[in-house]
């Protein structure tokens with residue numbers, strides 16, 4: 383089997399209602415998509431934070447065997463150099479092709495699924511332009527609990543007053559039995575992160591995500607020692623080298639690689655192995671289109687519980703609850719959360735069929 387064609391698409395979906403995290407307002411959602419065609423007629427789809435250039439396609443992909451994922455990865459990115467976000471898209475598409483060629487879902491190629499549905503956390507609760515943001519957040523959080531989610535994640539990092547008031551309000555809205563995580567999107571420095579962390583810690587938080595910039599290993603170690611909350615992060619890191627010190631120096635309790643940024647299936651399983659060897663939990667980050675959603679499900683299904691237990695700490699899937707047609711409409715049968723669980727696709731490859739009409743509609 384040989385790769386014959388590489389097509390790329392930049393997709394953009396304008397939001398009806400803008401929202402903000404600690405770093406700024408979002409008015410649109412975007413996705414970089416790659417379509418890889420082969421001489422057998424099998425086509426694979428991938429998504430990355432960036433897409434492969436024509437020269438990457440010509441030099442490293444055209445004419446190559448899509449089963450040579452390690453060779454292709456190594457040729458494009460050596461020791462952390464190269465466009466790891468683009469190889470992420472390529473790698474996901476190659477695993478989609480391999481699965482379709484063997485008539486097997488990707489999770490089976492990766493060694494099998496530990497779970498066929500994954501408990502999800504509702505990822506939302508952004509800042510919005512509302513007259514009473516606290517009331518809006520409480521209403522939104524209650525809707526997630528009513529929909530059956532066992533956990534929710536809210537955005538913080540908007541200053542101490544906002545964070546203290548709204549974390550307490552959301553905890554009150556969801557009650558004691560729902561897991562609550564907070565995400566500051568790298569909005570603080572170390573001192574502020576610790577100060578705010580101490581003031582919100584009384585709300586029984588499951589984790590405190592990206593209090594500071596992604597790659598400040600010493601800062602994460604300092605925060606982790608100062609606070610009695612699990613610290614999470616790593617969604618923006620690319621390649622195993624970027625994760626190495628954060629994991630080995632124990633800057634994080636929970637590592638959150640994004641399959642479309644960190645390097646696709648081929649690299650993420652290595653990052654997961656490194657985390658496992660250091661007894662650090664892996665909970666993938668997911669923020670993208672139907673393609674990234676399906677890819678993340680296949681990968682997360684193959685990550686074992688750690689530690690094994692009668693009632694293991696749940697492997698929570700990040701289910702993006704914000705408006706995004708690229709997530710809800712790009713696949714003909716979109717993956718949905720049902721009673722707080724997300725089913726792992728069972729069809730060959732990624733297990734989704736791309737709606738080309740939707741693809742063309744949002745291509746820019």
Ligand SMILES: [Mg+2]
Nearest residue numbers: 565591592617
């Ligand atoms: Mg995050």
